[in-house]
Every structure is written in structure tokens, then in C-alpha cells.
Amino acid sequence: MGKIYIHPTSIVDEDVEIGEDTKIWHFSHIQSGAKIGNNCSFGQNVNISNNVRIGNGVRVQNNVSLYEGVELEDYVFCGPSMVFTNDLTPRARYPKGHEGYKKTIVRHDATLGANCTIVCGHEIGEYATIAAGAVVTKNVEPHALMAGVPAKRIGWVCKCGQVLNEDMICPDCGKSYECLKHSVTARGGAVLK
Template sequence: MNFFVHESSYVDEGVEIGSDTKIWHFSHIQKGARIGEKCSIGQNVNISNNVQIGNGVKVQNNVSIYEGVELEDYVFCGPSMVFTNDLTPRSKYPKGTEGYKKTLVKYGASIGANATIVCGNSIGRWAMIASGAVVTKDVPDHALMAGVPAKQKGWVCECGHVLKEQLKCSECEREYNLSNDTLIESV
């Protein structure tokens, strides 16, 4: 076994866990879930059936990743953030797997503490979702989203710093251009 699972956590049969991944206290990884290499799964995390998680993903404490959610490589999920997978849930009328809406969080995106991601949407590469935001629509690559419902407040560099009007990062000096509402790194 080349990964770590704390003794208080449960990992169902039929789960794949990549090397150097750590699963901390009181977590449950359900059947069919696939977790990549070098991930950190915090305390009290539930990863539902058939969820796919890429490499280098960090899931902080108290997050449930429901069936229908996919996290690409290097995604960050802040403490107590929320994913949904059913737009119109009813206890009396469960829809099951066929009724779940898909959610894709793309490479390098970060979701802040207590944010909510409504199902059926995609979060773009390197996007930054502010703490407490409620995402109700697709998020472009590099977008900074905040509020309820979340609205785009600007652009974010790959390194995580908010870009000024010149679209040059003051931290790492990457430069970007805006073309048809799409941020593209200058070469």
C-alpha cells in the first residue's frame, strides 16, 4: 500500500487510490471512486460512488463530493464547500444515478470555504471561486467569481493572484491577453 488512510476512515471495496495520497480522519470513500496520486483528503470528507478525482487534488475538511462530480488535476476544495448533484431533490421521489447532473471542475481551479457549486455547471481551468460564493452557471477559465449568485469580478493568474487591468501578474509576471471574453496566456 503506497498511500495513507487514517484508521478512523472507511474505504469501500472497488476504490482506486493513487500513490502518495493521504486520507485523514473520519472520511468515507465509496465504491467505484478513483482518487489520483499525491492527493490530500481532509477530515470528515465523503467521496461518493464513482467520483473521479485527478492528481494533486486537495480536499479540505467537511466536504462531500457527490456522484456526478469530477475533479481534474490540482483542484483545491476549501473547507466545508458544497457540491450538489440534483437540481430538484425530493426525499419521496429519488432520481438515482440517471437523474444526477454532472459537474466538472477543471485543472487547477480553486473553490473557497463554504462556497456552493450548483450541479450541471463547469468550473474553468485556474478559476477562483471566492469563499461563500454560490455558482449557478459555467465559469470561464481564470475567472474570479464572488457573491450570491456568483458573478465574475475579474481574472486570476495561474499562480492565484488577481490580475490588474494590464493583465500582467505582479507576482509571477505572466502576461495574458483577452480575446472574445477568453483569457489567454501570452507566449
């Protein structure tokens, strides 16, 4: 059985599930109803809000808050100080409560760079990479490399995380990809050959 490490300065509320070999570092707060998988790491000053779902092998760097409505699948990487939102029209005077929150799903193996912002109500596809400082305002295709404000696709990335060359080949591991569009309404994406 693996052990869970919780730094003494962190707070874990009641009714929280934390998987084996997970580490929670300094000044973090895990709120009730949160479910965290195995072998995760949460840096300094991380807040996991009520009812957030986190898969296995997730890495969340310092100063990140995962608000209610956010779901991270396995092996997601959240860079330092990146931002999630959960309300498109917040007002301090008129809080909506959890019924008004928009869901955000980050699919497995996606990387969210330092200081990027993920506007709520969108899905980040598997193996996608969001560049540092980018602002995501729409769904992101699997394997897409997104940068800018608002974020636009500027390339594709391999499963290993390297940017694919113009021939859709990974310069590190040699995997080759092709872009497919299955129909007019279906989303296209990079698919392993």
C-alpha cells in the first residue's frame, strides 16, 4: 500500500478521497467532495475546490486553483499559476452557486502551460498542449498546440510532448501522424498512423 503525504501546513476537509502515493505540499487546501487519484502531486498553494475530480498521475504546480466544475483526467500537467474559471458572467452581488458553474474537462495527458487561462465550459483534448500565457476560449482538439490571446492552434504535438515537424513527424521519438476530418460536423485532429 502506498502512502499519502500531506504537508502539515495544508488543510484537507472531510469527505475527500485521495489515492495512494499522492503528495500535497505546503499551504494547499483540498475541499470536501474532492476525489484525487493515485500518484498525483500538488505544489505549494494549490486549492482543490468542492467536488473536483482528478485522475491518476496528475501534476499541479504552485499557485493553481481547480474550481468546482473542473475535471482532470489521468496524467494532466498544470503549470505554475495557470488559471481555471467556472462562471462566464460572475458578479459578487449575484453569486450563482454550483448550479450555474460551467464544466471544464481536461482530457488525459494534456499539458497546460504556466500562466495560461482556461475559460470555463470547454474541453481540452488528449495530448493537447496549451502554451504559457495562452487564453483558451473554445474547445481544443486532441494533440493541438495552442498559443496566443485568444489561443489559436499553431501546430500539433506528439504523445511524448514534442512539437511535430511540417511532415507531422515527431523529431524526438519518430512517431508519425496525419490530420483527418471525418465529416463536416466532426472535429478534426491529429491521429496516430
